Amino acid sequence: MKNCASRENKIIDTTLREGEQSPGVFFDLRVKKNIISGLAGLGIDEIEIGVACRENSDLNVLADYLRTSHPQQAFSLWCRCREADILYGASLRPACLSLSIPASDLHLEKKLGKSRQWALKKLRRSIQQALDAGVPRVAVGLEDVSRADSEYARELALVAEEAGAFRLRLADTVGICTPGSVIKLLKVFDGVKMELGVHCHNDFGMATANTITGLAHGAVWGDVTLLGLGERAGNSRLEEVLAFLTLQKNRESYDLNGLPELSRMVAEESGHEISPSCPIIGENLFSCDTGIHLQGLLADPATYEPFDPRLVGASRNLLIGSKAGRRSIVATLARLGLPLPDESGLTRLMRRIRSLAVEEKRSLDDQEIRELATCP
Numbered sequence: 001m002k003n004c005a006s007r008e009n010k011i012i013d014t015t016l017r018e019g020e021q022s023p024g025v026f027f028d029l030r031v032k033k034n035i036i037s038g039l040a041g042l043g044i045d046e047i048e049i050g051v052a053c054r055e056n057s058d059l060n061v062l063a064d065y066l067r068t069s070h071p072q073q074a075f076s077l078w079c080r081c082r083e084a085d086i087l088y089g090a091s092l093r094p095a096c097l098s099l100s101i102p103a104s105d106l107h108l109e110k111k112l113g114k115s116r117q118w119a120l121k122k123l124r125r126s127i128q129q130a131l132d133a134g135v136p137r138v139a140v141g142l143e144d145v146s147r148a149d150s151e152y153a154r155e156l157a158l159v160a161e162e163a164g165a166f167r168l169r170l171a172d173t174v175g176i177c178t179p180g181s182v183i184k185l186l187k188v189f190d191g192v193k194m195e196l197g198v199h200c201h202n203d204f205g206m207a208t209a210n211t212i213t214g215l216a217h218g219a220v221w222g223d224v225t226l227l228g229l230g231e232r233a234g235n236s237r238l239e240e241v242l243a244f245l246t247l248q249k250n251r252e253s254y255d256l257n258g259l260p261e262l263s264r265m266v267a268e269e270s271g272h273e274i275s276p277s278c279p280i281i282g283e284n285l286f287s288c289d290t291g292i293h294l295q296g297l298l299a300d301p302a303t304y305e306p307f308d309p310r311l312v313g314a315s316r317n318l319l320i321g322s323k324a325g326r327r328s329i330v331a332t333l334a335r336l337g338l339p340l341p342d343e344s345g346l347t348r349l350m351r352r353i354r355s356l357a358v359e360e361k362r363s364l365d366d367q368e369i370r371e372l373a374t375c376p
């Protein structure tokens with residue numbers, strides 16, 4: 001397997017292509033431009049802006065917008081192995097044209113009615129057409145490769161490499177991979193000189209884990225979408241993969257400051273709510289009212305937080321409720337400038353706080369704590 005430490009991991013955001021394939025999701029040009037600007041601000045390595053076909057009338061506008069407003073931002077197009085689409089995609093002058101070809105017999109035979117040999121010839125010819133049309137870099141995506149015959153998948157890869165492709169994207173099209181099978185899949189391509197990428201779907205809830213595993217075991221590129229938008233259960237979540245690479249792998253090229261605002265904007269425009277406990281961007285992510293956890297957080301936040309909330313534009317919210325303990329109550333009284341009762345008084349206050357929190361089925365606010373602490 002390739003030495004994954006020798007190449008820095010990179011991110012392709014495909015919200016404007018894969019993400020917009022979510023049922024009921026449509027982004028108008030204004031929103032698409034805002035998404036592009038937000039992604040550029042995060043430092044995303046490549047933005048896939050859509051499917052190369054003349055019917056997609058937004059592409060010309062988006063390509064021009066990127067060149068004028070974000071000239072340093074690399075963008076790409078997903079493209080079928082069809083000459084007309086390839087020539088149109090090339091005319092938009094992307095940094096990369098990503099050609100897609102089915103790798104599984106199921107897709108070749110049932111969807112296209114074609115043979116393995118047809119796909120090999122079509123792929124070679126399509127790559128040459130793209131390069132002849134002036135595309136600076138061509139990538140190849142192997143659709144449904146997680147259900148493909150491994151020897152045939154490798155044969156497709158070698159044809160792509162010989163024809164001049166620089167990257168091979170491995171698509172787990174129906175989300176059946178596990179982290180273990182992602183590692184096995186990558187081993188199929190040992191010795192392939194192209195940069196490998198992983199495109200993971202979330203049908204069994206493992207897209208982000210599979211992407212991070214792929215990046216740790218030889219893949220250079222990981223595909224993501226904002227909020228994990230995509231067909232069926234969606235795709236790898238940009239916010240999770242980006243935060244992991246930044247906060248756990250010390251990638252300094254990404255800037256997480258704009259991530260919460262961008263995520264909220266996309267949630268509003270797509271009609272997808274952000275769960276309060278959603279990793280990285282959930283509003284309750286750093287809220288806590290468990291006594292033993294509060295004790296640790298008051299002593300040192302690192303005891304129960306994997307990173308400083310401020311790194312993702314959040315803040316810590318220590319709550320007092322039905323699970324409050326003595327130490328957290330003492331700390332809250334000190335913060336509110338209230339006198340500390342004796343041991344028996346503290347026990348009575350703890351019981352009052354817990355009882356009211358159970359009755360109200362929520363944590364208590366500062367005014368309620370004051371009233372309980374000062375009542376006789």
